[in-house]
Amino acid sequence: MPVIESSLVVPVPPATAFAVSQTTGATRMRWDPFIRRQHLMDGAIVPGKGVRTLTVHRLGFRMVSEYVSYNPPTNVGMKMLTGSWFFERLGGGWRFGPVEGDPNSTLAVWRYNFACKPAWLAPLAERIGSVILQRDIDRRIAGFARGCSDPIVLAAITQPTDPL
Template sequence: MPTIAADLEIDAPHAELFELAQDYDLRLRWDPFLNSMKFLGGATEAAVGVRVWVRAHNGLTMEVEYITVNPPDQVAMKMTRGPWLFRQFSGAWLFKRLAEDRTRVVFRYNFATRPRLAAPVVEPIVARVLTRDMRLRLEGLKRSAETTDILAELRGRPSPR
Protein backbone atom coordinates (compact mmCIF):
# COMPACT_ATOMS: atom_id res chain seq x y z
CA MET A 1 0.00 0.00 0.00
CA PRO A 2 1.73 3.20 -1.15
CA THR A 3 2.39 6.18 1.06
CA ILE A 4 3.27 9.34 -0.82
CA ALA A 5 4.19 12.78 0.46
CA ALA A 6 5.04 16.28 -0.65
CA ASP A 7 6.30 19.16 1.44
CA LEU A 8 6.95 22.85 1.05
CA GLU A 9 8.27 25.67 3.23
CA ILE A 10 5.94 28.63 3.53
CA ASP A 11 6.69 32.09 4.94
CA ALA A 12 3.80 32.22 7.41
CA PRO A 13 3.13 31.21 11.04
CA HIS A 14 2.27 27.54 11.42
CA ALA A 15 -0.83 28.09 13.57
CA GLU A 16 -2.32 30.41 10.94
CA LEU A 17 -1.55 27.96 8.13
CA PHE A 18 -3.26 25.20 10.09
CA GLU A 19 -6.36 27.37 10.56
CA LEU A 20 -6.33 28.36 6.90
CA ALA A 21 -6.21 24.71 5.83
CA GLN A 22 -9.26 23.99 8.01
CA ASP A 23 -11.31 27.06 7.05
CA TYR A 24 -13.43 25.61 4.26
CA ASP A 25 -14.68 28.93 2.88
CA LEU A 26 -11.14 30.26 2.50
CA ARG A 27 -9.74 26.91 1.42
CA LEU A 28 -11.83 26.91 -1.73
CA ARG A 29 -10.00 30.11 -2.72
CA TRP A 30 -6.50 28.63 -2.57
CA ASP A 31 -6.88 24.87 -3.06
CA PRO A 32 -6.85 24.15 -6.82
CA PHE A 33 -8.02 20.56 -6.33
CA LEU A 34 -11.31 21.27 -4.57
CA ASN A 35 -14.56 22.42 -6.13
CA SER A 36 -16.71 22.17 -3.00
CA MET A 37 -16.64 20.75 0.50
CA LYS A 38 -19.01 20.69 3.44
CA PHE A 39 -19.25 19.37 6.95
CA LEU A 40 -21.82 16.62 7.49
CA GLY A 41 -24.11 15.78 10.40
CA GLY A 42 -24.44 19.35 11.64
CA ALA A 43 -20.71 19.77 12.34
CA THR A 44 -19.18 23.20 11.82
CA GLU A 45 -15.48 22.50 12.40
CA ALA A 46 -12.90 19.76 12.25
CA ALA A 47 -12.91 17.29 15.15
CA VAL A 48 -12.22 13.59 15.53
CA GLY A 49 -15.21 11.68 14.15
CA VAL A 50 -16.53 14.58 12.07
CA ARG A 51 -17.30 13.71 8.45
CA VAL A 52 -16.78 15.94 5.44
CA TRP A 53 -17.96 15.62 1.85
CA VAL A 54 -15.63 16.90 -0.87
CA ARG A 55 -15.89 17.30 -4.64
CA ALA A 56 -12.76 17.74 -6.73
CA HIS A 57 -12.62 19.86 -9.87
CA ASN A 58 -12.40 16.61 -11.85
CA GLY A 59 -15.87 15.66 -10.53
CA LEU A 60 -14.78 12.88 -8.16
CA THR A 61 -16.40 12.94 -4.73
CA MET A 62 -15.31 11.49 -1.43
CA GLU A 63 -16.58 11.44 2.12
CA VAL A 64 -13.87 11.50 4.78
CA GLU A 65 -13.80 11.26 8.55
CA TYR A 66 -11.33 13.13 10.73
CA ILE A 67 -9.21 10.67 12.71
CA THR A 68 -6.72 13.18 14.14
CA VAL A 69 -7.12 16.87 14.88
CA ASN A 70 -4.15 18.26 16.77
CA PRO A 71 -4.04 22.04 16.25
CA PRO A 72 -1.83 23.63 15.10
CA ASP A 73 0.38 20.71 14.11
CA GLN A 74 -1.59 17.91 12.46
CA VAL A 75 -4.87 16.88 10.94
CA ALA A 76 -5.63 13.48 9.39
CA MET A 77 -8.63 11.87 7.79
CA LYS A 78 -9.70 8.58 6.24
CA MET A 79 -12.09 7.87 3.40
CA THR A 80 -15.47 6.47 4.41
CA ARG A 81 -16.97 6.63 0.89
CA GLY A 82 -15.33 7.43 -2.38
CA PRO A 83 -14.38 6.42 -5.89
CA TRP A 84 -14.51 2.68 -6.57
CA LEU A 85 -10.82 2.73 -7.53
CA PHE A 86 -9.80 3.27 -3.90
CA ARG A 87 -10.07 0.29 -1.57
CA GLN A 88 -8.55 2.45 1.16
CA PHE A 89 -7.53 6.10 1.30
CA SER A 90 -6.26 8.39 4.06
CA GLY A 91 -4.45 11.68 4.20
CA ALA A 92 -2.70 13.99 6.62
CA TRP A 93 -1.47 17.57 6.77
CA LEU A 94 1.48 18.26 9.08
CA PHE A 95 2.59 21.77 10.05
CA LYS A 96 6.08 22.15 11.52
CA ARG A 97 7.18 25.52 12.88
CA LEU A 98 10.63 26.38 11.55
CA ALA A 99 10.68 30.00 12.74
CA GLU A 100 8.11 32.55 13.88
CA ASP A 101 6.98 33.19 10.30
CA ARG A 102 8.20 30.06 8.51
CA THR A 103 6.52 26.67 8.38
CA ARG A 104 7.17 23.36 6.66
CA VAL A 105 3.89 21.86 5.50
CA VAL A 106 3.86 18.14 4.72
CA PHE A 107 0.96 16.57 2.84
CA ARG A 108 0.75 12.77 2.97
CA TYR A 109 -1.55 10.16 1.40
CA ASN A 110 -1.80 6.45 2.02
CA PHE A 111 -3.95 4.42 -0.35
CA ALA A 112 -4.75 1.04 -1.85
CA THR A 113 -6.53 0.48 -5.16
CA ARG A 114 -8.92 -2.00 -6.72
CA PRO A 115 -8.72 -4.56 -8.13
CA ARG A 116 -5.92 -6.00 -5.99
CA LEU A 117 -4.42 -7.92 -8.90
CA ALA A 118 -3.97 -4.71 -10.90
CA ALA A 119 -2.48 -2.75 -7.98
CA PRO A 120 1.17 -3.25 -9.02
CA VAL A 121 0.37 -1.49 -12.30
CA VAL A 122 -2.33 0.95 -11.17
CA GLU A 123 -0.86 2.22 -7.90
CA PRO A 124 2.33 3.76 -9.37
CA ILE A 125 0.20 5.67 -11.88
CA VAL A 126 -2.20 6.86 -9.18
CA ALA A 127 0.78 7.83 -7.00
CA ARG A 128 2.20 10.05 -9.76
CA VAL A 129 -1.15 11.79 -10.31
CA LEU A 130 -1.77 12.29 -6.59
CA THR A 131 1.77 13.56 -5.99
CA ARG A 132 1.33 16.15 -8.73
CA ASP A 133 -1.98 17.24 -7.19
CA MET A 134 -0.46 17.43 -3.70
CA ARG A 135 2.34 19.68 -4.98
CA LEU A 136 -0.16 21.95 -6.73
CA ARG A 137 -2.22 22.18 -3.54
CA LEU A 138 0.83 23.07 -1.46
CA GLU A 139 1.86 25.68 -4.02
CA GLY A 140 -1.66 27.14 -3.86
CA LEU A 141 -1.42 27.39 -0.07
CA LYS A 142 2.02 28.99 -0.31
CA ARG A 143 1.01 31.49 -3.00
CA SER A 144 -2.13 32.47 -1.11
CA ALA A 145 -0.42 32.79 2.29
CA GLU A 146 2.58 34.73 0.96
CA THR A 147 1.08 36.98 -1.72
CA THR A 148 -2.53 37.73 -0.74
CA ASP A 149 -4.35 39.15 2.28
CA ILE A 150 -5.99 35.80 3.10
CA LEU A 151 -4.15 35.43 6.45
CA ALA A 152 -5.25 38.93 7.49
CA GLU A 153 -8.79 37.95 6.56
CA LEU A 154 -8.43 34.79 8.63
CA ARG A 155 -7.16 36.83 11.62
CA GLY A 156 -10.25 39.01 11.36
CA ARG A 157 -12.60 36.05 11.81
CA PRO A 158 -13.63 34.68 15.19
CA SER A 159 -11.54 31.60 16.04
CA PRO A 160 -13.50 28.34 15.91
CA ARG A 161 -11.46 26.94 18.81
Protein backbone atom coordinates in the same frame (compact mmCIF):
# COMPACT_ATOMS: atom_id res chain seq x y z
CA MET B 1 0.50 0.68 0.26
CA PRO B 2 1.94 3.69 -1.61
CA VAL B 3 2.74 6.87 0.31
CA ILE B 4 2.94 10.23 -1.45
CA GLU B 5 4.46 13.28 0.26
CA SER B 6 5.11 16.92 -0.50
CA SER B 7 6.56 19.62 1.73
CA LEU B 8 7.56 23.26 1.66
CA VAL B 9 8.21 26.22 3.93
CA VAL B 10 5.54 28.92 4.16
CA PRO B 11 6.14 32.44 5.56
CA VAL B 12 3.66 32.23 8.46
CA PRO B 13 3.77 30.74 11.98
CA PRO B 14 2.46 27.15 12.44
CA ALA B 15 -0.86 28.26 13.96
CA THR B 16 -1.57 30.42 10.92
CA ALA B 17 -0.52 27.67 8.49
CA PHE B 18 -2.80 25.21 10.28
CA ALA B 19 -5.71 27.69 10.18
CA VAL B 20 -5.24 28.29 6.45
CA SER B 21 -5.30 24.52 5.85
CA GLN B 22 -8.69 24.31 7.55
CA THR B 23 -10.45 27.11 5.67
CA THR B 24 -13.70 26.35 3.91
CA GLY B 25 -16.05 27.83 1.33
CA ALA B 26 -14.91 30.70 -0.87
CA THR B 27 -11.74 31.15 1.17
CA ARG B 28 -10.70 27.56 0.53
CA MET B 29 -11.47 27.91 -3.16
CA ARG B 30 -8.97 30.80 -3.39
CA TRP B 31 -6.06 28.47 -2.73
CA ASP B 32 -7.02 24.79 -3.08
CA PRO B 33 -6.91 23.56 -6.71
CA PHE B 34 -7.89 20.04 -5.61
CA ILE B 35 -11.52 20.73 -4.83
CA ARG B 36 -14.58 21.97 -6.65
CA ARG B 37 -16.67 21.96 -3.47
CA GLN B 38 -16.22 20.90 0.16
CA HIS B 39 -18.29 21.14 3.30
CA LEU B 40 -18.56 19.69 6.78
CA MET B 41 -21.39 17.21 7.28
CA ASP B 42 -23.92 16.29 9.94
CA GLY B 43 -24.43 19.91 11.04
CA ALA B 44 -20.81 20.38 12.10
CA ILE B 45 -19.69 24.00 11.97
CA VAL B 46 -16.04 23.48 12.87
CA PRO B 47 -13.66 20.67 11.98
CA GLY B 48 -12.54 18.21 14.64
CA LYS B 49 -11.85 14.54 15.29
CA GLY B 50 -14.80 12.45 14.13
CA VAL B 51 -16.26 15.19 11.89
CA ARG B 52 -17.17 14.05 8.38
CA THR B 53 -16.52 16.08 5.24
CA LEU B 54 -17.95 15.84 1.74
CA THR B 55 -15.38 16.77 -0.90
CA VAL B 56 -16.00 17.03 -4.62
CA HIS B 57 -12.73 16.88 -6.57
CA ARG B 58 -12.20 19.32 -9.44
CA LEU B 59 -12.89 16.46 -11.90
CA GLY B 60 -16.16 15.57 -10.15
CA PHE B 61 -15.06 12.61 -7.99
CA ARG B 62 -16.93 12.61 -4.66
CA MET B 63 -15.54 11.48 -1.34
CA VAL B 64 -16.80 11.40 2.23
CA SER B 65 -13.92 11.54 4.67
CA GLU B 66 -13.56 11.72 8.43
CA TYR B 67 -11.07 13.54 10.62
CA VAL B 68 -9.15 10.85 12.52
CA SER B 69 -6.95 13.42 14.25
CA TYR B 70 -7.22 17.15 14.75
CA ASN B 71 -4.44 18.73 16.79
CA PRO B 72 -4.06 22.46 16.15
CA PRO B 73 -1.56 23.84 15.31
CA THR B 74 0.56 20.77 14.55
CA ASN B 75 -1.37 18.15 12.56
CA VAL B 76 -4.56 16.87 11.07
CA GLY B 77 -5.38 13.45 9.64
CA MET B 78 -8.27 12.17 7.55
CA LYS B 79 -9.44 8.89 6.08
CA MET B 80 -11.83 8.21 3.23
CA LEU B 81 -15.09 6.56 4.26
CA THR B 82 -16.64 6.41 0.79
CA GLY B 83 -15.26 7.54 -2.51
CA SER B 84 -14.21 6.65 -5.98
CA TRP B 85 -14.56 3.03 -7.04
CA PHE B 86 -10.82 2.61 -7.62
CA PHE B 87 -9.68 3.39 -4.04
CA GLU B 88 -9.77 0.58 -1.52
CA ARG B 89 -8.33 2.99 1.08
CA LEU B 90 -7.21 6.60 1.07
CA GLY B 91 -5.85 8.61 3.97
CA GLY B 92 -4.02 11.85 4.40
CA GLY B 93 -2.17 13.79 7.01
CA TRP B 94 -0.85 17.32 7.19
CA ARG B 95 1.85 18.36 9.65
CA PHE B 96 2.97 21.87 10.52
CA GLY B 97 6.15 22.60 12.42
CA PRO B 98 8.34 25.58 13.16
CA VAL B 99 11.40 26.27 11.08
CA GLU B 100 14.43 26.36 13.34
CA GLY B 101 15.56 29.94 13.91
CA ASP B 102 12.49 31.48 12.24
CA PRO B 103 9.32 31.57 14.37
CA ASN B 104 7.43 33.21 11.49
CA SER B 105 7.91 30.31 9.08
CA THR B 106 6.43 26.82 9.00
CA LEU B 107 7.48 23.57 7.41
CA ALA B 108 4.27 22.08 5.99
CA VAL B 109 4.37 18.36 5.17
CA TRP B 110 1.41 16.75 3.44
CA ARG B 111 1.20 12.98 3.03
CA TYR B 112 -1.33 10.66 1.37
CA ASN B 113 -1.47 6.89 1.52
CA PHE B 114 -3.74 4.76 -0.59
CA ALA B 115 -4.55 1.34 -1.94
CA CYS B 116 -6.37 0.64 -5.19
CA LYS B 117 -8.92 -1.98 -6.18
CA PRO B 118 -9.64 -4.43 -7.66
CA ALA B 119 -6.77 -6.47 -6.27
CA TRP B 120 -5.74 -7.90 -9.65
CA LEU B 121 -5.28 -4.36 -11.03
CA ALA B 122 -3.83 -2.76 -7.88
CA PRO B 123 -0.10 -3.17 -8.72
CA LEU B 124 -0.47 -1.23 -11.97
CA ALA B 125 -3.12 1.17 -10.70
CA GLU B 126 -1.01 2.09 -7.66
CA ARG B 127 2.03 2.90 -9.83
CA ILE B 128 -0.10 5.13 -12.06
CA GLY B 129 -1.91 6.56 -9.03
CA SER B 130 1.39 7.45 -7.37
CA VAL B 131 2.37 9.61 -10.33
CA ILE B 132 -1.04 11.29 -10.57
CA LEU B 133 -1.39 11.86 -6.82
CA GLN B 134 2.17 13.20 -6.55
CA ARG B 135 1.38 15.79 -9.19
CA ASP B 136 -1.89 16.59 -7.43
CA ILE B 137 -0.37 16.95 -3.95
CA ASP B 138 2.46 19.11 -5.33
CA ARG B 139 -0.07 21.46 -6.98
CA ARG B 140 -2.20 21.46 -3.86
CA ILE B 141 0.62 22.36 -1.46
CA ALA B 142 1.79 25.08 -3.88
CA GLY B 143 -1.75 26.48 -3.74
CA PHE B 144 -1.63 26.27 0.04
CA ALA B 145 1.60 28.31 -0.01
CA ARG B 146 -0.14 30.96 -2.13
CA GLY B 147 -3.00 30.95 0.40
CA CYS B 148 -0.52 31.58 3.21
CA SER B 149 0.52 34.78 1.40
CA ASP B 150 -2.97 35.85 0.28
CA PRO B 151 -4.27 38.81 2.34
CA ILE B 152 -7.89 37.74 1.78
CA VAL B 153 -7.23 34.22 3.06
CA LEU B 154 -5.24 35.53 6.03
CA ALA B 155 -8.01 38.01 6.89
CA ALA B 156 -10.61 35.23 6.76
CA ILE B 157 -8.83 33.12 9.37
CA THR B 158 -8.88 36.03 11.81
CA GLN B 159 -12.58 36.62 11.12
CA PRO B 160 -14.19 33.18 10.72
CA THR B 161 -17.40 34.18 8.95
CA ASP B 162 -16.81 32.14 5.80
CA PRO B 163 -19.91 30.08 4.92
CA LEU B 164 -19.46 26.33 4.76
